[in-house]
Amino acid sequence: MRCPYCNNSRTNVLDSRVAGGKEAIRRRRECRKCKKRFTTYERVELLDIKVIKKDGRTEPFQYEKLFKGIIAACEKRPVSREQIENVVDDIERDLRKKEKTEVKSTEIGEMVMARLKKIDKVSYVRFASVYHEFEDVSEFAKKVKELKK
Numbered sequence: 001m002r003c004p005y006c007n008n009s010r011t012n013v014l015d016s017r018v019a020g021g022k023e024a025i026r027r028r029r030e031c032r033k034c035k036k037r038f039t040t041y042e043r044v045e046l047l048d049i050k051v052i053k054k055d056g057r058t059e060p061f062q063y064e065k066l067f068k069g070i071i072a073a074c075e076k077r078p079v080s081r082e083q084i085e086n087v088v089d090d091i092e093r094d095l096r097k098k099e100k101t102e103v104k105s106t107e108i109g110e111m112v113m114a115r116l117k118k119i120d121k122v123s124y125v126r127f128a129s130v131y132h133e134f135e136d137v138s139e140f141a142k143k144v145k146e147l148k149k
Contacts, residue, residue, distance in 0.1 A: 001029060001040055003031035003033065003034060003036065003038070004038055005031065005034055005036045005038070006031060006033055006034040006036075008031050008032065008033040008034065010031070010032040010033065011029045011030060011031050011032060012029065012030050012032060013027050013028070013029055014028045014029060014030055014037070015027070015028040016028075019041060019085065023043060023044070023089055023092075023093065024041050024042060024043045024089070025041070025042040025043075026039060026040075026041055027039065027040045027041075027042065043063075048060055048061070048101065049061035049092075049095050049096065049101055049102075049103060050101060050102045050103070051102075051103060051104075051105050051108065052102055052103065052104045052105060053105050054105060054106070058102065061092070061095065061103075063088060063092060066088050066091065066092075066108070066112070067084065067085070067088045069112070069127070069130075070084050070087060070088065070112060070116070070123075070127070071084060072126075072130075073116065073123045073124075073126040073127035073130070074116075074120065074123040074126075077120050077122055077123050078120065079119055079120050079123055083119055087112070087115045087116070087119070090115065091108065091111045091112065091115070094111065095108070109131045112127060112131075113127060113128055113131065117147075121147050124147070125143050125144060125147070128143055129143070
């Protein structure tokens with residue numbers, strides 16, 4: 001593993017633990033040269049899941065892309081990194097349980113919103129605003145009104 005700071009190939013593993021519902025190993029590492037610390041994740045690579053985008057294109061499912069989208073929705077909210085990892089791991093697990101290897105992006109979006117709704121309502125509305133491409137404030141108000149019910 002190369003250090004992301006100085007590109008040195010010699011690192012020490014300081015700590016390893018199971019992450020993401022036993023589906024990954026989280027390793028805390030330290031570079032032998034610059035002494036900076038960083039975290040890596042090791043996952044089993046399974047069958048490729050293809051995501052069918054709204055415009056019909058397909059692309060491979062990207063754990064990091066989904067993770068970053070949820071991180072953006074949860075920014076400055078009381079949602080831990082571990083909670084977000086659990087959401088993404090849970091969604092990926094559900095997708096892998098399906099018999100199909102292709103899934104619509106809208107289905108993934110609905111899965112994210114269902115989970116965010118349980119964790120943090122503000123993050124849910126933020127994600128929904130991007131997912132549903134809200135055009136104005138009235139669409140936000142409508143979504144908030146739905147939440148109050």
